[in-house]
Amino acid sequence: MADTARAGTAPADPALFAGMANAIRALAMDAVEQAKSGHPGMPMGMADVATTLFARFMKLDAAAPDWPDRDRFILSAGHGSMLIYALGWLLGYEGMDLDQIRNFRQLGFKTAGHPEYGHAPLVETTTGPLGQGLANAVGMAIAEAHLAARFGEDLVDHYTYVIAGDGCLMEGISHEAIALAGHLKLRKLIVLFDDNRISIDGPTALADSTDQLQRFAASGWATARVDGHDPEAVARALEAARESDRPSLIACRTVIGRGAPKKGGTAAAHGAPLGAEEIAAAREALGWPHPPFEIPDDILAAWREAGRRGRAAREAWRARLDASPQKDAFEAALKGDYAETLAGAIREYKKVLAENPPKVATRKASEMALEVVNAAIPDTVGGSADLTGSNNTKTKGLDVLSAENYAGRYLHYGVREHAMAAAMNGMALHGGVVPYGGTFLVFSDYCRPAIRLAALMGQRVVFVMTHDSIGLGEDGPTHQPVEHLAALRAIPNLKVFRPADAVETAECWELALASRDGPSVIALTRQNLAPARLAHEDENRCARGAYAIAEEADPDVVLIATGSEVEIALAAREKLAQGKIRARVVSAPSFELFRLQPEKYRARLLGKAPRVGVEAAVRQGWDLFLRRKDAFVGMTGFGASGKGPDLYAHFGIAADAVAKAAKKLID
């Protein structure tokens, strides 16, 4: 590509450049001071690097913040949020103004303490929990490479830049992310490491001796070290990185809080206002006589020009898109609206299931549903954290996405649950890709911080989590989730699906992919389950969250179960029928969707009779269905190693026990 905006254009006048960087510093220290809270040190330390990046390299157009082929900028060290807000205003993004900056960290403003996706412009992802942004960026770079392979570099050709701090690189997720990026040779991923040697507790030497360059090199990255206060050196390193055939780390040696004469270079500049005296001294030291929140015209003009420097590139891109035969497919991928397509495909698939209802594990049912989904939607990119054969996530005809074939639609993430989840977040945020990825349900703990951020950001990411109970058997309590359904259901804006058979699994996949405003977990069994839904129904019954899978007009008891325990509840119903006890069986594949149903529907479904809940997990969360006097058949502690059926018997999760509990309630 020959976009002029993409090359490192000629340096600005050095004095003007210094003023541009100092504008960031002043805004950061003054906003933090005004808020009496925040982190001035990082924006002040990285001001020169950020100015070099944004004024000379970033392909952006402030007038089109969502332009698909823009370069991405990820502030992984999210506590330095004032950097991004200062840049947003200086570059002229709509929605960012001085009023926002003056009200940094105040309720009702976009300038949240940490950058929140969907609030301020320039925020490509929510960051703050360290290391997440870096791993999101890996996902964005994967999406870029994949879409470039799919649609051509005419339409997709942009860099992903990251600013990461010591903390990001100490977090475990950073290892998973950089190893994955290095393996995939994501050459357009460039990480600027704010190597200021200061953490919250003091010098990083208190806790760390890692040679980061050597470490990144070990994972296949190109590496460089520069003086982060020498814009020319930074620019040269960026130019080299952009030409590299591998992802690049540029360690920028900086002084935290650069400009603050006493606190600069120390942990005191990290996470607290500098104080009036130190700020006055910093103004002196920086040669910045301007009052708080005032930026001289020439400096602002230079920044605003930087905000427009990608405009020509964008217009050229737009023209290419308009002329492209792939325009429709590209725009459809970015739009990502599959509701109708999916509804039709799943409906037809359910008809096929009804012809010969299969007795399969729901993980296998998930694979069967995915065959339909992946054929109907060309934008899915699946994967697994080294459990492909166990999670059943790879369908026929999905090629592996690798450094040799970015067009592939299946990722071997390696044993990296956390980076997988965070990379999926990045892919979803990038757009054009719908990610799903698998691991065991118990290892949702390993990626929980990323699942939470998907929920907070409202991203459509599907976590395929198999081996969802003691039913997995011999692997034992380390691998048997008992508290994970409850723990996941506790996360706001996350849908947790636990389907009971192949039909429900298909319906849950449809619902997960139609959930454009949040992530889903689909919990699936290792063990085979009898089909529960035999007759075809067009309706997606799982959309109700819970419904009568075995109706009984005037029940003596209502049995409510999820997933593998629906089979048990249905068997208990048979047993009860022998004693002339009428039981309605409710399947509850999604507590979240049930909670959204009208009160009338909920009341009618659950009725007034006694209730028994059945789930091979802890009771927490079941008060959605159960009253104090109702019964619950499930787990109260950790599982054990043994054959799955032996464990169900041992822990008393069986039709007999359910029937007994029901009778006790009725008597």
Add this chain to the structure above:
Amino acid sequence: MADTARAGTAPADPALFAGMANAIRALAMDAVEQAKSGHPGMPMGMADVATTLFARFMKLDAAAPDWPDRDRFILSAGHGSMLIYALGWLLGYEGMDLDQIRNFRQLGFKTAGHPEYGHAPLVETTTGPLGQGLANAVGMAIAEAHLAARFGEDLVDHYTYVIAGDGCLMEGISHEAIALAGHLKLRKLIVLFDDNRISIDGPTALADSTDQLQRFAASGWATARVDGHDPEAVARALEAARESDRPSLIACRTVIGRGAPKKGGTAAAHGAPLGAEEIAAAREALGWPHPPFEIPDDILAAWREAGRRGRAAREAWRARLDASPQKDAFEAALKGDYAETLAGAIREYKKVLAENPPKVATRKASEMALEVVNAAIPDTVGGSADLTGSNNTKTKGLDVLSAENYAGRYLHYGVREHAMAAAMNGMALHGGVVPYGGTFLVFSDYCRPAIRLAALMGQRVVFVMTHDSIGLGEDGPTHQPVEHLAALRAIPNLKVFRPADAVETAECWELALASRDGPSVIALTRQNLAPARLAHEDENRCARGAYAIAEEADPDVVLIATGSEVEIALAAREKLAQGKIRARVVSAPSFELFRLQPEKYRARLLGKAPRVGVEAAVRQGWDLFLRRKDAFVGMTGFGASGKGPDLYAHFGIAADAVAKAAKKLID
């Protein structure tokens, strides 16, 4: 030390050695075959390495499995559990016999699918979730170095050996663990990497290109690569590692499933039985004509001799201990029974508090309590994941534990929540040390897999988790836990404490440290709280889990709150009193302990009047206290960035709202 048992003694006769290694292989493949489930590949691949380690280096005495100065062996690649069971039986440990091995992975036997702490001998920690064992081992090596510095190498001088696989080294926690170990120069930590280049999905090259030697070197480790099937090469590497001044990685190039002619060297040997035909072929290839579970006498005798080779060393150690002036202190540290000491110290401290009840954040109250605890108990080792000043975990007089001063009692863990938690598990398992460590409550997600294992293993580890609600204010939703209390309360055998003031905080610390059978989380505020318990009481009232902090004999309503919301409930009581409504206020610092109270106590405390629960978190889990008709004042979604008091007002968690909810219930 001149223990003969410690040097790499002369090699056994090569044919005998090969037989010893093949005994492991045969037991592994036959037990997995019998169980129809399990992982033969790892034990077969690492049999030569393990035989070298155990027959020539490990300081052990099978007759005294818990001897404090034994070398520790951690099978981080826990799926290879048959290795440890085979070794346990071959070496002659009590409690491991052929019946156990024949019933590998069956309910009721010690030979669980993954090694479970407290079940089979030789299992120093529960492993299976990858990377955990490696990080546990770092904690054990820290404990060893610390206790050696404290009590002298006469009493404490042992190695910690780890077998780790590709998966362990791909997990993020491995980065945190090796960076910490390298920084601390834990020279007696030796990791044997089963470098077989095979993962579940296939060759590791599918997902990884990391140069592990370079990576470990970047973190300050000594590294070596050897042929894992050349016992002399392994022995030489072990000898060099034992002399190193740094932790050591020995990458052992092995063939997974070594001996199995067709499946060896492939993913097919990893996680499934080899099958009768392949096992027969392996017997042929290995020259192992013996029937399943039969070991020739000479080979068993050689193994049993290895099981005794540390006996003289142990006896010498015992003599040194008996002669040591430190004997009592050393044994007390290992015993770790502080109940009485603590009860007295906390009681006296509460008297001081009552004289001048402080209005402090509970994180500050925790620091105040820790001053008492750390003075009363010499065995605590505190720390924080780079939030020392925020978590208030470092008390006066605690020196930093570093490579220069292992005697220190405070660890700067770096931004490594996961390794911190897992290392604390390792310290607790090692014994002689009582670990506590801090981070923000929201980052409990980052260390959740290790918290879970502490609960599963029943280890006394205290997680100090501050900034426990929206009350933290400006840092915003990424840092504000809303679902974490529920998610932690869902973990079996974990105690979650949320104290309301300085008195409760002290009582909760006492309870956490007296909980010898499981871990605790203490959730603490950032913001100041008014004292709620003004008059001194000798009794530890928090031991009840919940109690009336403001009594009312015949209440119209019962307000139940935890932590910072107790203040709100007390204020609501005042407001209600103005309308002649009598409210009892219940403080509920521990749901787990309340659940253990007699039904009579619980019924009397909660009464029959309407109830309002108050907690700045999601409602999940509150059905312990609330009936369907009761009210809850709390959070229903994520928080926001703003001043703490503004957020409480915005989300309606206030005395007014509580009083209003109470009135609505009464009317």
